[in-house]
Amino acid sequence: MEASKLFRRTDDGADPLLSRDGEARRDEPASFRESSEPRWLKAVDLVSLSLAVLGGVAAAVLALNVILDVVGRSFFTKPLPGTLDLTTYAWMPTLVSLGLGYALLRGEHIRVSLLTAGASPRVQRALEIFCMALLAVVAAMLAYYGMQKAMNASTYGESAVGTPWLTIWPFRWVVVAGLVGLALQAIAQFVRVVRMKDFDSEAFDQELEAL
Amino acid sequence: MSEQTTLTAARADEPIGRGTKEHGNGGKRNIGVSVTAIIAVVLAALILFADTPRMVTGTLVIALTLVLMLLRIPIGVTMVSASILGLWSLAGKGALVGSLQEITFGSFASWSLSVIPMFILMGIAMGKSGLTSAAYDVARKWLGRMPGGLAVATNFAGAGLAAGSGSSIGITYAIGRVAIPEMIRSGYKSSLATGSVAMAGTLGQVIPPSVMLVIYAGVAEVPVGPQLMAGIIPGIILAFAFGAVIVLWATLKPSVAPRADVQVSWPDRFKSLVQLVPLVIIVAVVVGGIYAGIFTATEAGAYGAFVTIVFGIVAIARSKRSGKAVGAFLKESLVEAVSATASVFLLLVGVQLLTRVMAMSGVAQGLSDYIVHLGLSKIGFLFVLILIYLFLGAFIDELAMMLLTIPIFLAPLAALDVDLIWFGIFLIILVEIGLVAPPIGVLSFIVHGIAESSTRGMGVKIGIGDVYRGVMPFVTVALLFLVALIFVPEIATWLPSLSKAQ
Numbered sequence: 001m002e003a004s005k006l007f008r009r010t011d012d013g014a015d016p017l018l019s020r021d022g023e024a025r026r027d028e029p030a031s032f033r034e035s036s037e038p039r040w041l042k043a044v045d046l047v048s049l050s051l052a053v054l055g056g057v058a059a060a061v062l063a064l065n066v067i068l069d070v071v072g073r074s075f076f077t078k079p080l081p082g083t084l085d086l087t088t089y090a091w092m093p094t095l096v097s098l099g100l101g102y103a104l105l106r107g108e109h110i111r112v113s114l115l116t117a118g119a120s121p122r123v124q125r126a127l128e129i130f131c132m133a134l135l136a137v138v139a140a141m142l143a144y145y146g147m148q149k150a151m152n153a154s155t156y157g158e159s160a161v162g163t164p165w166l167t168i169w170p171f172r173w174v175v176v177a178g179l180v181g182l183a184l185q186a187i188a189q190f191v192r193v194v195r196m197k198d199f200d201s202e203a204f205d206q207e208l209e210a211l
Numbered sequence: 212m213s214e215q216t217t218l219t220a221a222r223a224d225e226p227i228g229r230g231t232k233e234h235g236n237g238g239k240r241n242i243g244v245s246v247t248a249i250i251a252v253v254l255a256a257l258i259l260f261a262d263t264p265r266m267v268t269g270t271l272v273i274a275l276t277l278v279l280m281l282l283r284i285p286i287g288v289t290m291v292s293a294s295i296l297g298l299w300s301l302a303g304k305g306a307l308v309g310s311l312q313e314i315t316f317g318s319f320a321s322w323s324l325s326v327i328p329m330f331i332l333m334g335i336a337m338g339k340s341g342l343t344s345a346a347y348d349v350a351r352k353w354l355g356r357m358p359g360g361l362a363v364a365t366n367f368a369g370a371g372l373a374a375g376s377g378s379s380i381g382i383t384y385a386i387g388r389v390a391i392p393e394m395i396r397s398g399y400k401s402s403l404a405t406g407s408v409a410m411a412g413t414l415g416q417v418i419p420p421s422v423m424l425v426i427y428a429g430v431a432e433v434p435v436g437p438q439l440m441a442g443i444i445p446g447i448i449l450a451f452a453f454g455a456v457i458v459l460w461a462t463l464k465p466s467v468a469p470r471a472d473v474q475v476s477w478p479d480r481f482k483s484l485v486q487l488v489p490l491v492i493i494v495a496v497v498v499g500g501i502y503a504g505i506f507t508a509t510e511a512g513a514y515g516a517f518v519t520i521v522f523g524i525v526a527i528a529r530s531k532r533s534g535k536a537v538g539a540f541l542k543e544s545l546v547e548a549v550s551a552t553a554s555v556f557l558l559l560v561g562v563q564l565l566t567r568v569m570a571m572s573g574v575a576q577g578l579s580d581y582i583v584h585l586g587l588s589k590i591g592f593l594f595v596l597i598l599i600y601l602f603l604g605a606f607i608d609e610l611a612m613m614l615l616t617i618p619i620f621l622a623p624l625a626a627l628d629v630d631l632i633w634f635g636i637f638l639i640i641l642v643e644i645g646l647v648a649p650p651i652g653v654l655s656f657i658v659h660g661i662a663e664s665s666t667r668g669m670g671v672k673i674g675i676g677d678v679y680r681g682v683m684p685f686v687t688v689a690l691l692f693l694v695a696l697i698f699v700p701e702i703a704t705w706l707p708s709l710s711k712a713q
Contacts, residue, residue, distance in 0.1 A: 049546075052546045052549050052550055053542070053545075053546055055546075055549035055553075056542065056545030056546045056548070056549050057545070058549075059328050059332060059545055059548055059549055059552075060545055062325060062328065062329075062513070063329060063332070063513040063516050063517060064513075066325075066329075066509055066510050066513035067510075067513050067514060067517055069510075070506070070510050070514070084322055087322055087325050087509070088320050088321060088322045088325070089320050091325070092319055092320055092321060092322075092324070092325050092328075093316055093319040093320050095328055095549050095552065096319040096328075096549075096552055096553055096556045097315070097319060097553070098549065098553075099549035099550045099551075099552055099553030099554075100553045100557065102546070102549070102550045102553070103550040103551070103553040103554045103557075106550055108550050108551060108553075108554045109285035109286075109287065109288075109554045109557060110285060110286050110287070110554055110558065110608060110610060110611070111283050111284065111285050111286065112280050112281065112283060112286070112607060112608045112611070113283050114281065114606065114607075114651055115240070115243055115244060115247060115281040115282070115283075116240075116244055116281075116282065116283045117240075118239075118240035119240040119241050119243075119244045120238075120240075120241050123240075123241045123244050123245075127244065127248075127282055127283055128283075130282075130284075131282070131283060131284045131285070131288075134284060134288060134292060135284075135285065135288050138288050138291050138292055138295075141295070141311060142291070142311060142314070142315050142560075145308060145311035145312045146311075146312065146315050146316060148308075148312055149312035149313060149316070171316075171320075172316050175315055175316050175319060179315060
């Protein structure tokens with residue numbers, strides 16, 4: 001959460017949970033798509049989208065890899081070497097982890113709004129702030145410990161048991177990158193909600209959809 | 212709302228679907244939220260600081276997960292954060308760190324679950340390519356003259372699409388946008404019109420390819436291919452049972468569904484079948500390929516996605532005649548598939564951690580011992596489970612319900628010698644009932660949304676109550692089917708035993 005503190009504008013008050021939507025921010029429209037939004041927020045969105053595009057490439061490669069493997073197996077009695085391990089250790093971790101941040105940007109992570117739907121905008125805003133903070137912390141924790149393992153795996157040059165030429169450790173770093181992307185996007189959403197005057201989860205989600 | 216083609220995508224939309232626009236009882240709701248938040252803090256403190264027996268800690272972790280879920284925190288995150296506290300308390304820092312180092316990569320790096328992105332990609336590409344719109348058109352040409360014909364056509368179009376795509380919500384959108392306005396225009400009662408669309412959607416997760424069945428297979432550790440095959444016969448039976456409900460309803464009360472004026476000549480009917488060719492090929496590749504043992508589930512998914520994308524490219528190139536549109540179709544399909552896949556796998560990380568907590572705390576084993584001790588028979592236990600799931604389904608998201616309960620119920624189910632592939636089908640039907648049943652059936656809310664937007668200006672008022680009244684007869688039949696499934700388990704287990712699915 002350090003980054004969000006660094007970037008938060010000084011007039012946003014000390015504690016977002018306690019600060020009333022007072023004078024200081026009267027000039028800000030509720031929408032976060034307005035031009036006064038700090039550029040780094042847009043940059044985070046762009047990073048998420050770019051990572052997701054890379055993930056999309058990995059998904060396409062996975063499909064092609066599997067398709068060619070079957071072709072090779074059936075027509076040339078020669079399957080593509082390492083298809084199973086490549087799919088498991090390379091394509092899957094890449095395509096899944098690189099989509100994490102973008103899924104948050106699109107509001108696609110599954111949530112239950114049964115209880116909160118009727119609550120007042122202030123309560124919803126407080127919840128959303130807490131939620132994004134928790135998400136950022138969880139993602140950062142997973143990234144941090146994943147990185148420890150990735151460093152360790154890099155030093156001994158981890159590779160697939162059945163496919164010795166396939167080094168696995170680089171893909172551990174890809175997963176770390178995806179988790180960092182998720183943490184960054186969570187911080188960006190956190191700041192967005194903090195900056196919003198009237199928070200309405202419905203409007204917020206529609207904003208996300210419009211993006 | 213084009214991204215609504217996957218199950219997960221649309222779940223994210225719940226706030227829109229379910230959102231009560233009026234903040235009328237906001238005060239009460241605020242208190243509810245505050246109390247829930249305080250409970251969450253208390254639970255977290257108890258897990259961390261109270262010296263409770265292991266089983267109690269495990270139970271507190273489940274309770275904390277549920278409470279955090281109610282606070283609109285992404286479900287995967289609720290499971291991860293509650294499990295972190297639980298692991299810390301049960302096993303100490305070393306074991307927690309060890310779990311966190313491995314859990315993300317370990318959950319993502321899976322061969323058997325690689326079918327999930329492929330099925331999702333298939334569903335999204337199908338929705339974007341317009342291939343789905345043909346199904347209803349053909350079905351109405353063939354079935355439109357029956358009693359309740361348009362609703363019957365809706366139902367079977369849903370079954371057909373279910374065999375090509377694993378998304379309940381995608382199917383509901385594809386059919387609902389066309390079928391609801393036509394039914395209302397023909398004088399159908401809104402309850403029948405909306406109910407039949409919602410039920411057509413539910414078939415999507417039962418008939419393979421089904422993302423939910425794959426997720427179940429992954430968590431329950433059963434082979435994916437046979438699990439998918441197990442859904443075919445139950446899905447077909449349900450489709451015909453729903454069709455029968457419609458015909459019966461329309462025959463007993465002709466006013467709910469006046470005969471539609473569908474004038475189609477036989478040559479026209481046969482000509483319309485051409486539109487179905489892409490869908491039939493996709494179904495043949497995926498379902499046929501797995502059944503015959505030509506493909507593993509992942510291979511079938513990859514070929515299914517490939518064929519769908521090729522048909523999509525042809526369809527788009529024909530209608531739009533621009534390379535740009537084709538490029539956008541490809542890029543959007545892939546990126547949306549990755550995004551939806553990521554949201555599913557974040558849940559799986561949570562389930563993996565939660566499963567560890569359940570194992571360490573002994574909750575699953577304790578529950579299993581308790582049930583065995585109760586002397587509950589297998590059939591008795593399954594009936595109890597129906598009640599538990601109907602109750603849970605009224606409060607929490609269906610996918611969450613499935614993921615939370617599998618780690619807990621697996622041990623008791625094993626103790627009672629319940630076939631886990633059979634249980635997957637049993638569970639998925641309960642999940643589908645939860646998707647449409649009041650008070651929070653997501654699919655019913657989505658159908659309500661489609662009905663409102665697609666019948667604007669027709670002078671009808673369709674409330675969510677109409678949708679619930681419409682789904683009730685079908686839900687009753689689905690529950691009866693569950694009972695039949697308990698007494699005749701072969702309905703689900705026969706086909707997998709026959710097929711060469713891997």
